[in-house]
Structure formats: C-alpha cells, structure tokens
Amino acid sequence: MEFINNPREIEEGSFAIITEELGDRTFPEEIAPIVKRIIHSTADFEYADLLEFLNGGYECGMAALKQGKKIYADTRMIQVGVNKKALADHQIEIVNYSHDADVAEEAKKRGVTRSTVAIEKAIKDDSVGIFAIGNAPTALYTLIEKVKAGEAKPDLIIGAAIGFVGAAQSKKALDQIDSPIIRINGRKGGSPVVAAILNAMLYQLGREW
Template sequence: MEEYVKDPKEIERRSFEIITEELGEKKFEESIDKIVKRVIHTTADFEYADILEFHPKAIEAGKKALKEGCSIYADTQMIIGGVNKKSLSKYGIQIFNLVHDKDVTERALKTGITRSMVALEKAVSDENIRIFAIGNAPTALFTLKRLIEEGKAKPDLIIGVPVGFVGAAESKESIRDLGVPYIITRGRKGGSTVATAIINAFLYMI
C-alpha cells in the first residue's frame, strides 16, 4: 500500500491539483479562480464553482482595502480563528467580532433582536472596518443592507455567505442592488468556513 502523504505543503499542492483536474473545462479569471478553488479546498464541495457570485468590482475592491490595512468585521469567532494571522500582521489588518461584547448582549436582551444585528450596528461606527464577512447570520446581512440604504455604512466589500434554511438565500439576494461590491453564495449553502476561505484567498493574493 502506498504510504500516505505527511507533508502539509505537499498535501495542499496535491489537493489543488486534484481540484483543477476535477473542475475540468470550468475556467475562471485568475483571481476568481484562486477564491473558488480555496473554497472548494476548504469544503470539498464542487458546487461552489457554480454558486459563488462575484460583483464585477469585488476583487479589485477587496485587494485595495486589504493592502491599505483596513479592518474586517466577521460575524463569528470561527472566521477569526481560521484567518491566516501571519498575513493579517504583515498588512496591519485587524479582524473583529462584537457579538459577545457586554453592551451588545445587554441591548439584544432589551430590544429582543439578535446579537448579530446589534453587533453589526456597532461595527459600522468604526470607519476603518471596510470589509464585512458574514458567514452565519442572515439577520446580520439584512441589517447591513438596511444601514447601507440609510447611509450609515458604505463598505468596500461584502462577503455575504450565511448558511441556513431561514433567510439565508434571501439575505444574499438582497445585497445585489446596493451598489457595493460583494461576493455571495447563491442559495442555502455557505458558512464561516467559506467566509474564512475567501478572506484567506485574498490575503494570499496580496
């Protein structure tokens, strides 16, 4: 029996080789290709090659904001845990999640809305948060949409990939016409691991 591969770099290299082989004739622009393959590598789900949707200015906007050392708002700690820390440090990028802040929890209990919504409202007050990565809570994405429409937020890029059965697909569709660059997954699929993969793909590209 062939000895299994132990070297992590070789595992990743071979994984991307397999992904390229199995994608066959599906081809993407170089930067989009890197994101699509990184998401497939993370999920082992080739459907993402069909359901990832990119605003025409998403790649350019994301790269520019990150190179300028913007901050990222993530709606889960899982996203923060999975993002490449070395790359963040290199560009002076900070990534935040405010869902567990005491004032957020208190306001959510008082108002009867989700902590994700309250945390998003708090996050937009920081002008250096220019990328919003939503992988879990459709309510956060709906809240961001409302704040953009009210003129209280103007992100450089929205990574809108919440997963789920209630509101997930609708929340992603709702941000298409806001005039803000976005990357979304159509339908129910997505999640924190997908958001993390997209951020890491950007960090490797810059």
C-alpha cells in the same frame, strides 16, 4: 501506516486534484484561487456555481486589504479561520463583536439577534472596510438597511450567510445596493467559506511563508 505528512505537499496535492476535477470549468486568473480555496475548505464543488462577484467586489476588496482596512467578521469561526500570519504581514485586524457582553445585553433587551447589534457596532467604526458575513442573515439585512440609509459605505461585503431561514433571501437582497459584493448564492455558505475567500485574497497580496 504510510501517509503524506508534509503540510505543503498536502495543500499542493489538494489544489491539483481540485483543478483536475474542475475540468473544463475555468475562471479568470484572479478568481480561480478563490474558487479553489473554497472547494478546498468544503470538499464541495457546488461552490463553483454559487460564487458571484458584484460591483467590483474583487477589486475593491483587494484595494481595502492593501490599505490595511479592518475586517468585521460575524463569527468567531471566521476570525480564527483567517490566516494569522497573512493578517500580521499586511497589518490587518479582524474583529468580531457578537460575543461582547454589551452586545448580548442589548440584543436581549431589543429581542433581536446578537449579530444585528454586533454589526451595528462595527458600522460605527470607520476603520472597518470589509464586512464578512458567514452566518447571520440578520447581520446582512441590518447592513443592507444601513447602506440604504447612507450610514454604511463598505469597501466589500462578503455575503455568505448560511441556513434555512432568511439566508438565501438576505443574500439576494444584496441586489438592492451598489456596494462591492462577493456572495454565495442559495442556502450554502458559512464561516469556512468566508475564511477561504479572505485567505485566498490575502495570499494574492503575497505569501512568503
């Protein structure tokens, strides 16, 4: 069987097809790579319509990455989906607390999700600049409450919670705060989408491999 087996060739080929199929749809120069990488990760062109930037989400997010701010991810899938080399090149750490034993215990005791307790833990860490939510509406709601209370001041919130109970609403609720935001409207989103957004932004800092 003949098939393309060169990784760089596969990626370039994919982006060429995506660009072609987007057709007349164009995006600002710095946004296009983010849109395309999400589509590359999902094979779903609907994301071109669902992606939204609020309150300087792109600019503030890039600034936070340049400063080496820590990223909190609400899932391990995001954590492993973000390019290790890109993180290392820019000395950026990506953390997730939702599987920590103390988090699980407290969540059970309070009858709330682990995601809620985990993001509370992340908010207490001043070195976290970016909050990347690909799964739990409850994490997003908790973060919004903390921002309103003046207890959190994120450099960027990536709101891409996915699902049928609360996901769309939790992302809509981001309208209530002035934080820099990148969000996926509606029910869709998820860890690969968040990882794609972060990778696209990291690659704009320079990608030498």
